[in-house]
Amino acid sequence: MDNVKFDEATQKELTTFLEREQAQARINSTVHNLTSMCWDKCVTGTPGSRFARGEESCLLNCVDRFMDTSLFIIKTIESQRPQQS
Secondary structure: OOOOOOOHHHHHHHHHHHHHHHHHHHHHHHHHHHHHHHHHHHOOOOOOOOOOOOHHHHHHHHHHHHHHHHHHHHHHHHHHHHHHO
16 A cells, blocks of 8 residues: 555645645634633633623633734745745
């Protein structure tokens, strides 16, 4: 099985598939980390049918700040990319 050879089109398709799966795994990991971080920061009591006063706004603010920071980092990296070439 180690000597299996694929034609160029199949290799390209496999590479594209793997890149998509890796990107999806990174997204899932980020969402998990964000959820865990914001939950630990904002939910201070035992969860019930509703969030305690302040927990909902804390969660929304936490997610908003995380998204703002992520977008800032992405834009900064993208703006530096042409300079590195």
